Amino acid sequence: MLPTLIQSVAEMQAQSSTWRAQGQRIGLVPTMGYLHEGHLSLMRLLRPRCDTLVASIFVNPIQFGPHEDLARYPRDLQRDMELCAQVPCEVVFHPSAEEIYPENFRTHVEVSELTENLCGPFRPGHFRGVTTVVGILFNIVQPHLAAFGQKDAQQALVLERMVRDLRMPIEIVIGPTRREPDGLAMSSRNVYLQPEERKQATALYHALLLAEKMINSGERRAEKVVAAMTELITHEVTTPVIEYISVVDRQRLHPLESLRGQFVIALAVRIGKTRLIDNMFFEV
Ligand code: AMP
Numbered sequence: 001m002l003p004t005l006i007q008s009v010a011e012m013q014a015q016s017s018t019w020r021a022q023g024q025r026i027g028l029v030p031t032m033g034y035l036h037e038g039h040l041s042l043m044r045l046l047r048p049r050c051d052t053l054v055a056s057i058f059v060n061p062i063q064f065g066p067h068e069d070l071a072r073y074p075r076d077l078q079r080d081m082e083l084c085a086q087v088p089c090e091v092v093f094h095p096s097a098e099e100i101y102p103e104n105f106r107t108h109v110e111v112s113e114l115t116e117n118l119c120g121p122f123r124p125g126h127f128r129g130v131t132t133v134v135g136i137l138f139n140i141v142q143p144h145l146a147a148f149g150q151k152d153a154q155q156a157l158v159l160e161r162m163v164r165d166l167r168m169p170i171e172i173v174i175g176p177t178r179r180e181p182d183g184l185a186m187s188s189r190n191v192y193l194q195p196e197e198r199k200q201a202t203a204l205y206h207a208l209l210l211a212e213k214m215i216n217s218g219e220r221r222a223e224k225v226v227a228a229m230t231e232l233i234t235h236e237v238t239t240p241v242i243e244y245i246s247v248v249d250r251q252r253l254h255p256l257e258s259l260r261g262q263f264v265i266a267l268a269v270r271i272g273k274t275r276l277i278d279n280m281f282f283e284v
Pocket of ligand 1: 185
């Protein structure tokens with residue numbers, strides 16, 4: 001059975017208040033739609049832990065930069081509804097941009113420090129857009145639990161920080177990155193890749209595997225790991241634009257010179273017109 005489609009903020013908020021009054025636990029998976037196994041895996045992660053599962057589908061205009069892909073971002077609501085039915089989830093919340101951002105909208109949520117490195121400098125205003133919309137979605141859907149993917153590690157850690165700092169009574173669950181059989185992290189944006197670019201896109205995962213191998217063999221110098229990853233990508237991709245390959249600590253996302261404790265290796269590479277990101281978490 002297809003989930004119930006709710007497009008009005010007032011209706012969603014009223015529905016969630018009713019569920020809460022009935023003592024139901026609400027789970028939320030926020031997405032921008034064009035769903036794939038990565039999104040569905042987050043829904044399945046919450047499914048046994050809640051009574052009512054809501055997937056939101058909202059291509060959030062304020063998290064896109066002026067030269068980014070807002071207009072061409074892929075959309076297919078009917079297909080998304082059918083995929084949600086497979087989980088299953090009870091409700092798909094799909095508001096319009098005007099519903100979320102009425103004309104007199106003036107408030108934003110901003111997390112400092114964690115947004116300063118990795119994607120931060122390359123996407124000014126992006127995380128402010130993400131934290132603002134997720135804050136709004138939390139107030140509308142009123143979830144007890146919300147799931148985010150490790151694929152967007154910085155986003156997940158920023159949102160975890162927001163929830164802690166603002167004392168939102170919501171448990172953040174971070175689900176593992178789902179990959180294609182050849183290792184490419186699933187992403188709605190992978191449909192932009194031309195066939196040759198798609199083949200070369202596995203270089204990001206190969207670079208992370210190389211980093212893992214070096215670390216497992218005892219390498220502790222971040223610089224060496226980054227250099228080897230850079231070389232691999234330059235070798236495997238025809239004309240890559242490497243935005244960053246960074247080793248940062250997991251708590252504050254500050255660059256590390258020496259690898260110890262809990263850290264993240266993250267990278268962003270543009271292949272043709274498509275910007276790809278990937279990462280791995282480590283503990284040594
Ligand atoms: P998006 O629709 O791209 O905004 O993603 C919605 C949620 O799905 C975010 O929490 C993402 O981190 C998560 N997600 C996207 N791709 C994957 C993936 N390959 N594996 C796991 N989670 C993912």
